[in-house]
Every structure is written in structure tokens, then in C-alpha cells.
Amino acid sequence: MTLRGLTKRYGDDHAVRDLDLEVSEGEFVCLLGPSGCGKTTTLRMVAGFVEPDAGSVVIDGRDLSSVPPHRRPTSIVFQDYALFPHMTVLKNIGYGLRTQRVPDTEARRRVGAMLELLGLENLGDRYPNQLSGGQQQRVALARSLVTEPKVLLMDEPLSNLDAKMRIRLRTELRQLQKRLGLTTVYVTHDQEEALSMADRIAVMDRGELQQYATPHELYHHPANRFVADFIGLNNLLPARCDLVRGGEVLLRLDDGQAVTAAEDARGHVPAPGDRVLLSMRPEDLTPAPRDEPAGAAGSAGSANRISGKVVGHQFLGALSRYLVRVADQDVLVDEYDTTGPGTAGEITLTVPASRIRIFPDS
Template identity: 45%
Template sequence: MKESILELKNISKVFGDVTVIKNVNLEIKKGEFVTFLGPSGCGKTTLLRMIAGFYNIDKGDIFLQGKKIDNVPPHKRNTPMVFQEYALFPHMNVYENISYGLKLQKVNKQEEKKRVEKVLELMQLVNLEDRYPNQMSGGQQQRVAIARALVMNPDVLLLDEPLSNLDAKLRESVRVELRMIQQKLGINMIYVTHDQQEALSMSDKIVVLNKGEIHQYGTPREIYFKPKTKFVADFIGTTNFINETVKNVSGNKVLIEYSDSKLYVETDKKVNVGDSVYISMRPESVFITKEKQEDTLSIKGDIKYSMFLGEKVRYFINDKLGKEWIVDHFNSGMDILEGQVFINVDKSMAHLIVDK
């Protein structure tokens, strides 16, 4: 059982008349890469800045390695932050930027040199230490910003959308490097993003936020395949919803009827006959046939549009009730389907959500 490195206990933040963080409770274990994910204005950056000490807490407590840090100033928390804008000193070269925090801490020259050289190698910046920020690419500048934080041997490294200014290809390569560095060093990182792919591909755990509240905290697979709320299912990736009432409950199996078809969904949630529930079905969990299938939800529909996406073909299909379904078929070189088909649900991949 990993020990906790960071605990947020019932914390809230108010700006004027608006509560932007509402009674948040969170425990992060040692060595975890945790991402705060949510739409613009959900409170993810505010929460990160509260951990850093840039914003005061209006309610609740923050504990770092078991010690309460509510009133500890940012520079004494050992939780450095990497910003979206890099925030490098333009009049300092790479070495001077990276060593700046060590100089403030009055680390001796020998130790400073040793630690700076270590992060230069780690961040692939060897032989660039004499360059100034205006002589470097955006990717190199971001590496310097990360190196400047890592050289402090942080308890928790905070990253506020650090890759958003990079182009798509460079962003992908840097996030792979960042994750590998985190795993190699075994340090804690808390990463803020609105990019779902970034969160799913990098994280040990994801915190999904909306309107200042945590909707779900779990592994990427839990967040994607077993969303706890309709918001999480809808926000993460693409999904198909049906909203129906429960017709029957037998043990952990719940019967839903849609159109002229039935679907039994297994769930660990307590539901009763007559309850309104959502069934979430990812596009890759739905398949197309020319004939109606038995023992699953199988609905007649018409293909309205198809989109070739390289490794898969995405179909947009309207059923006879007017609902649009999105179905992904992985590309095997077969011809793209057209016309009337049956939309079939892999019942083992259908997920029931009780969202009052």
C-alpha cells in the first residue's frame, strides 16, 4: 500500500460571489502521475494554484507528506510549477535559468553543478547550456522550464498545461518523454490539461472536474470504460447514450428496452424497476451487421455518413426513432458500408449510469 504524498481535505475557494472549488477531497499516493482534467472554467488551474500556495484556501486543509501546509508560502512548499508560457528569464542562459532556484537556496557550487548537469542530461539539453531563450525552439524552452523545476528535487511537480503552446507532433513526443522521466525518477507530478488524449495516455490517475467539483477520480481505464456520471461519459471521448427506465432487475442484471429490442446490462449499482438510467456505449463497443442479432440490443438504422480515419471508419447512423449512433469499425481493407444496417451493442461493454 503506497503512502500518501498529498491530501486535500474538504477544500473550497470563493472569488466574489462565485464558489470555484467546492468541498474537494483528494488523496494522491507517492510516485503517482495525476492529471486534473476538465473543460475551461472547471476549476482545475485554481486547484493547482491552491496546492502551489498561489491562492489562499477559504475552507479546508492541504497536507503534504502528512504536514499541514495551508499557511506555508509557495517558495517553501517544494512544489514548483511549470507554466504554459515557460516563464524563462530572457537575460539568463540555460544554465543560469536552471540553477536560479538553487542559488536562492544557497546550494554550494559543487552540488549546484552536479544537479544542473543531471537535469541537462535528463532533458536532452547537454551542450545547450550557454544558449539564451530567444535562441531556442518552443520545445527546447519547455524542456528548460521543466529542468528548472526538476533540479529542485520537488516533493510534487505541478504542471499547468505545459505543452499547449507546442505543435501537435512535438507535443506528443514531449509528453512521452515527460512520462518516461516521471517513471524513471519516481516523483509525483500533477498535470493540468483539457486534452483528453493527453490525460488518458500519461496518467496513473485522472481527476475529472466540472464546476468546481470532482465528478470522478480513477485510472484512465476506469474513467473511460466505467464513468460514474453522464458528464464524465460525455466529456471523455465519444459515446452513445440511451436514456430509459429499468424494466426488470435480476441480481446484478438490469433489463432495458429500446425501440423493439432488449438489453441486459450488468452493474454493481443499486437500481429499482422504474428508475431512469443512462446506458453509455462507446463507438468501438457497437458493431454493424446486415441481419438482426439475437441476445443483444439490435436496432435497424440507416447509414447517413461515413468518415475514413485511417485505422478505422466512423459511421453516423440514424435509427428508426431518429437517434444518431456513432460506430467505429477498425479498417481491415473491406469496402465501406452503405444503406440499411443493424446497430448492435456488445452488452459486456455497455455501461449503466445512475445520474440524478
């Protein structure tokens, strides 16, 4: 499936602007972004509910621009499931087959197979209001899958479920998708969901595509400040570039401390004198009391040592999270060894040069 230059305006606002996206067959792609970023509008343009102002949706080499929703080879699972309340589970699942005029015996077989696939065997005669949220979700999925869509669309399908059910269905859904080799576009605002399920994630903000990459790439090599900030926790510290030299960028924080970052081939390379933002993940910063040399990092020559003062501390079980004041900014620091007493007061943070990303400060 290919989206080319997809654009949708509401009045003067761009809901989606000039979106290009390529989804390979059998791929699971997440559209991720804050609410109002255009991900749902994109999905609805693919399904055909929203007419794009420009651009096209192409599936299997066929441009769907002039195809109404009921003739598109897509099927959507809604956030609220949209099960027909006046039909039983069987009727709901069989609905799409009846519209496709699939012969009765064939339809019965396919619906039966679908019930089995999703573990709904005993619920065929129930009505939607007699099902739990998780069961409704499965019925909605079965109803979409049974029509054998070329592309399965899902609009935050797990967001109405409780946390445990969400995690369970997440795994189930992904396994099922892999088994069926189903091309899937999945809209979510939950980054954990996206990171755990997707082959590739398209991060969107204010109608524009920010980065389209694998979860791993996205986390470790965010393309811009928005992605760095949006995916996972991140510290953004303003700094000035002093010098670029032999694969290293020498920088200075606003309080004069020197920091060295490794030049990132995929990242931004500043010129001397540029204002930049340093991005550092909390787990890449290692805290140590000021007078002690930091253990592991002490030996590595490429590690930075940054001074700061602990102003807050949260014990979260698996980790300890510190709020550290560095150059008049608050920095989050995660310490994974929580058996010790923890640190306080003036401390030194160690961070390898290769774990620092640089973005232009605009």
C-alpha cells in the same frame, strides 16, 4: 500529498468545491477537465499562489496552509514556461538553487546533471528566446526538477507545442518521472494526454471532482454521465427501465426497441419505470446490413440487436465512422474493418449487454 475539502470561491461562483484528493508518493496524477473546471485553480492552491477559502493542502504530513509559495516543497512548470528572459539557460536552471543558498560547486554539479538528463548540454549559454519551444519546455522542467521538489506541478506544459513534439515529450516526461519516482500533478484538458501518461486521473467539472480512477477504469467504468461523455466518444441514448432481473436490466428505447444491459456492480442500478441514459462506445457497436445476421454477435445470446438507419459516413483511414439514426437520436458507430464497401441504408447494430452503461437521466 493530500487535499482535504479544498474550496475556492470567486464571488458566488465556486472555482473549486470541497475537493478531496490523495496522491501517493511517486504517483503521476492528471487533473483533467474542460476549461473552467477548476483544475488550474487547484494546482495554484497547491503551489500557494491562490489562497483557498477552506480546506488544506498536506504534503508529507505537513499542512501547508500558512506556508507562502516560496517556502513550499512544490515546484511548478507553467504553460508558457515562464523562463526568465534576462537569464541564460544555466542561470535559469540555477535560480532555485541560488535562492536555496546551495554552495556554488554543488549547484554547478546539479545544474550540469540536469542539463545532461534533459539533453540540454550545448544550450547552457543560450537565452530563452534563442531556444525552440521544446527546448524551452525542457529548461522549464530542469529548473523545477533541480530544486528536488517533493511534488512536481505541471500546468498544461505541452499545450504550446506542435502535435508531434507533444507526443514525443509526453513519452519522455513520463519515463523521466518514473525514473526519478517523482510525485507529479499534471493539469491538462487533453484526455489523450491524460490517458496515456497518468497513473490516476482526477476528472473535474464545474469545480467538483467527478471521478478519480485509473485511465482504464475511467474509460470502461465511467462513474457518471459527465465522465462517460467527456472521456472518449460515447453515445447516450434515453431509455426507460422495464425490469431488473437476475443480473440483467431490461430496457426499452423511446421507439419501443428492447435492449438488455448487464447489471454493473460499480454502476447505477435503476428501478422499473426510471428514465435512464444508455451509454455505448462507438467501437462496441457492430454494424451489419438489416437482412444479414450479424456475424460474430449472432451466436452470443447476450448481444442486443438494435435497428437504425445510416445517415452519414466518414472514412477515417483506420476506421469507418457511421452516423446512425436510432430512436430519433444520432449514434456514432465505428467499424474497424475498412476494406469492405461499408454499409448503408437500414442496418442492425449489435452490442453486447456487458458493454452498456446505465446512468440516471436527470
